[in-house]
Amino acid sequence: MDEALIYQEIHSAIAGRRLQPGVRLVEDQLAETFGVNRMRIRSVLRTLAHDKVVTLHRNRGAVVAHPTVREAKEVFAARRLIEVALAPEIVRVADDESLARLRAHVREERRCESSNDRARELHASHGFHTLLAELVGNRVIIAFLRELMTRSSLITAAYERPDVSSCSHKAHGELIRFIAKRDSAGLAGAMLQHLQQIESDLILVERAEVVTDLRSIFARR
Amino acid sequence: MDEALIYQEIHSAIAGRRLQPGVRLVEDQLAETFGVNRMRIRSVLRTLAHDKVVTLHRNRGAVVAHPTVREAKEVFAARRLIEVALAPEIVRVADDESLARLRAHVREERRCESSNDRARELHASHGFHTLLAELVGNRVIIAFLRELMTRSSLITAAYERPDVSSCSHKAHGELIRFIAKRDSAGLAGAMLQHLQQIESDLILVERAEVVTDLRSIFARR
DNA sequence: GATCCCAAGATTGTTAACAATCAGATATCA
DNA sequence: TGATATCTGATTGTTAACAATCTTGGGATC
Secondary structure (H helix, E strand, C coil), X not given: CCHHHHHHHHXXXXXXXXXXXXXXXXHHHHHHHHCCCHHHHHHXXXXXXXXXXXXXXXXXXXXXXXCCHHHHHHHHHHHHHHHHHCHHHHHHHCCHHHHHHHHHHHHHHHHHHHCCCHHHHHHHXXXXXXXXXXXXXXXXXXXXXXXXXXXXXXXXXXXXXXXXXXXXXXXXXXXXXXXXXXXXXXXXXXXXXXXXXXXXXECCCCCCCCCCCHHHHHCCC | CCHHHHHHHHHHHHHCCCCCCCCEECHHHHHHHHCCXXXXXXXXXXXXXXXXCEEEECCCEEEECCCCHHHHHHHHHHHHHHHHHCHHHHHHHCCXXXXXXXXXXXXXXXXXXXXXXXXXXXXXXXXXXXXHHHHHCCHHHHHXXXXXXXXXXXXXXXXXXXXCCCCHHHHHHHHHHHHHCCCHHHHHHHHHHHHHHHHHCXXXXXXXXXXXXXXXXHCCC
16 A cells, blocks of 8 residues: 555544544554555554654654644634735635535535534545645645644534534635635635634633543542 | 644745755664654644655655645635734734834844844745734734745745845834834734735746756756 | 553554665667 | 676665563562
8 A cells, every 4th residue: 555545544543533632643553454564554654643643752652633722823813824825826826626625515514414423524624625725726825724724623522612502604604705706805804714713613722631530530439 | 843843944944945946855874863763853844745845756755845836826816815814913912012013023033134134034034024913912813824824935035036135024013113003904914015016026937847867957968 | 459560562663674666877869 | 798697795674582671469568
């Protein structure tokens, strides 16, 4: 199995919430799972760590990254900066075909939302933001935004409210309407509001480390 | 020697133009140079490749990356997008101490320019742009900008005009004046112009591969 | 009953040897 | 001479074994 494929596989498992923040990634297990040598896995884990998707602890292996509150805020600030700045570019390049692609994507989002699979729903929602960058076509920006979306997935997994009610496809529909009107200022404003809404749907408060040591919990009794 | 240090060392050698685009990076040589096992080097080279600082060719090793013209244009477009969007943030956070740091940096740039060491001059100039991001303090943005500056170094090394006459410290002085006036629109405009100037100082035309096979050149005679 | 200590097992980190591949040199033939 | 095939050395890719380190569980001690 190719190294790039293993990277993709683990990456999408994390972005798709099949691996939650904090989960340990044991080299031997992964090596056996993908039928490759342990060295391949080590190399992939290094790369993922460089992307802030996993965290490496010396002599103690890799875990799925658990973003700090500060990191979460910085990621969202970066998204606001870049995605809002992208608005004029999007309006500039968007043609009828682009609009059709965007609308098709929102329909897909609605389907995912009604499927009651939160991970799938979020994946579709994030795909919309990446798609906007893809329309502009700058691969550097696309790569940045992909990274930010992956990290957003981790952030959501770590800090999501229990009582979520996102409906981001509605916000996305509004964005499309501004693009169709070629209103870049309106698009920028709506994008800013949308991103602020997403962030405010989180509980960005540092929690105490999840205690796995049951003994210390029940010691009092 | 720590792996992070080796990464830093090679990275700064490339960013500082001591290693030109296209230069081969032989694992054994690097391993001996840094007094470590070859595996360490392999791992570092993978990471550098992921950063687009080196290019890996299967079974043929690593070379210092030689950005394409398209890549160069995309990097500059990304810089315009991000650095211009950063203007309001910079004006918002900049205090007297920030201005002092910026002015000190420009003085350093002037010294470097008079030293007639083009690599050192460029390094100082790039440092100014990174410093602006550092003032804002968002580590995600700082990382993005660092990456963009490194890639800009490679682009300059590959596509610089022979008759350079940058004087970027003058443009930087102008930026500082806008910051001092708290004029974020002016800062944004000046930044855009500055970045366009830098790009137009390059010759962004794809060249034929440098021919190392002298025989094919002199075959006609 | 709580705390400390130590050993065993599990896991990661490192190394050196071997295999596969490529580039350049040499040999072969028209 | 020029084109093609083959060989050789250099370099990269892979593997398995070994070393170092951490975690866990049990027992000794207070």
